[in-house]
Amino acid sequence: MFKHILCPIDFSACSRTALTTASTLAASSNATLMVAHVWELSPYATTGLMSGGDAIEALLGDAERLLAEWAASVKRDHGAPQTTLVRGVPWAEIVQLLEANRAYDLVVMGTHGRTGLKHVLVGSVAERVVRHAPCAVLVVR
Numbered sequence: 001m002f003k004h005i006l007c008p009i010d011f012s013a014c015s016r017t018a019l020t021t022a023s024t025l026a027a028s029s030n031a032t033l034m035v036a037h038v039w040e041l042s043p044y045a046t047t048g049l050m051s052g053g054d055a056i057e058a059l060l061g062d063a064e065r066l067l068a069e070w071a072a073s074v075k076r077d078h079g080a081p082q083t084t085l086v087r088g089v090p091w092a093e094i095v096q097l098l099e100a101n102r103a104y105d106l107v108v109m110g111t112h113g114r115t116g117l118k119h120v121l122v123g124s125v126a127e128r129v130v131r132h133a134p135c136a137v138l139v140v141r
């Protein structure tokens with residue numbers, strides 16, 4: 001049914017559920033699975049990181065390690081999924097990944113389920129991906 005599945009994760013419980021779902025779908029469809037993490041440095045965090053690139057590199061290293069651990073946790077008979085770590089605004093980078101590689105036919109991602117003022121102020125990565133993705137998007141709560 002599916003050939004290439006993208007699963008963006010943010011290391012939350014919602015992402016864990018989405019990754020499990022994506023892995024199951026990939027296994028049942030014999031599809032390739034790409035697990036992606038978009039690392040965004042908050043403008044509020046930069047105040048404490050003015051000491052240079054070492055702190056940022058350490059944070060990126062932690063993200064790479066976590067990404068590898070999460071991908072290994074869903075390893076199936078056909079091996080661990082592929083991974084990619086990109087920097088930028090999460091929803092925009094996810095859409096960019098999809099547009100750069102039109103082979104993806106499904107995105108499986110979690111949602112935090114924000115509502116009310118928090119949703120208005122923060123927005124929803126999943127909502128923006130649904131609006132802009134060139135393929136089907138499955139949002140897992």
